Amino acid sequence: MAQRLGTLSELRAALDDGRTSASDVVAQALGRARELAPAFAATRGLRADRAAEEALQADQRRTARALRSVLDGIPLLLKDNLNHRGEPTTCASRILDGYVSPYDATAVERVKAAGGVVIGRTNMDEFAMGSSTENACDQPTRNPWDPTRVPGGSSGGSAAAVAAGIVPVALGSDTGGSVRQPASFCGVVGIKPTYGRVSRYGLVAFASSLDQVGVFSRTAADAAALLQVISGHDPLDSTSLDEPVPDYAAALDGDVAGLTIGLPREYFVEQGVDPDVLERVRDAVKELERAGAKTCEVSLPHTPYAVATYYLIAMAEASSNLARYDGVRYGHRATGAHDLQSMYSRTRSEGFGAEVKRRILLGTYVLSAGYYDAYYRKAQQARTLLRGDFEAAYRSCDLILTPTAPEVAFALGERSADPLQMYLSDIFTVSANLAGIPGISVPCGFARDLPVGLQLLGPALGESLLLRVADAYQRRTDWHTKTPPEAS
């Protein structure tokens, strides 16, 4: 069995000391990915030859003293909804069968320019629609801490791959919690940046006003390093923010003294939240208090409306975005249709899975004549109120701390028959997407041997603050150093 890979910082040090080479590290990552694939199905495809070539080039740059960044020669994985030139992008959907990306997503282009070595793609819920990675068109990913349980979703493959030590870092996407919730379930760090901080160009669109590329890692310091590479304005995404990117690593001073952390009373409730999860998160609050942070109760009064608001907006946008899959320009096309309309319908009916159809239908319904005001416009108004909650809360605190999810990883199959129950898994994460603010999930202990995550939410462009607090917490705790027994 190929050994677990170290963190990005550890690999960087080993490369710098000449103890290993990028070629060896990438070979180790590929070996581990292959060996763990049958048990966990974290990956959807590896690019062994090309990754080995790129690793060799990284080693040559080292010899020539021309390293491009701290990411140079480091292996990583991409969620299978990020276009990577010359590679398939499937979104874990049959409708993208045979599609080969003719271009790079901006985040991918920046990773490549920094010398990062993409070793392959990770599994996900089809079109990022799900909270368990069970909605992949072929097979679900399993949680490295307990293969009978889900890794969370929709970026479950990226979270599981980092937890299983296949790669030190991976990219995912977060529309309603799809980076933070699987990070919580798998015991790793997951950050969703501010909407617009990272270009969405080349990220397959699910809900365009909510989608954001995010980062998985084991430490906040590693998340800072990869986020640094992918952040920044992109002329190809008109919603990307034209704001300078701060030096995230420089913000990690270990100091939280004087910060005020808001604890929203609507998130620290007994009803619907696993008591062991609450206890672990309260322990983490005490740890941060010992480190000098102050805490205060805040209120986000519209929280009970967040999930309904989120799903109305996300499904409406999804129904519109997914109209492009019609069998004309790429992907699957149904055979035997004699006219255009039946070609469209048959292609889409064969190509999309059950959850995607469910969301397209609800989205189409709420946007259709007669229902638009009652559902879609109403949800957009609720979104304004939810944003206002955060604006008001940040007047009395610097950042907000909550559980990432109301639970630990649930069993495979447990929620498959109950879509609504599945959606409620996102209850603590969707608000950040609606408000456009950044959030990070950090491992904060275990409940019944399964990882628990705490979530930090910051004001827009508050990534440095979130990373600084997450890093300070990790300096004082060792949860992030624990490894899953089944993948150690």
Next chain:
Amino acid sequence: MARITREEVERIADLARLTLSAEEAQALTHDLDTMLEYVQALDGLDTQNVEPTAHPLPVATALRPDRARPSLAPEEAVGNAPEREGSAFTVPKVIEGVES
């Protein structure tokens, strides 16, 4: 009372260019009904005089100079098409009554 009927689900499916089997239509009618019941919680929220948010952060329309830039070659742009002729996508005939 049901919030959505099977006929409505089939009408919506047609708008969304989806063909549902009988079992799918039945299951989805139930699912959509459950979801619509859940989102009815928003009815209790007073949104009078609240501006809708279409976008999380203020964005201005991005403008750029109107200059030609490099883009995908036509061959690459159609390279993923299930069926094509040269640099064109081919589809089943659209106009009724014309022999192809």
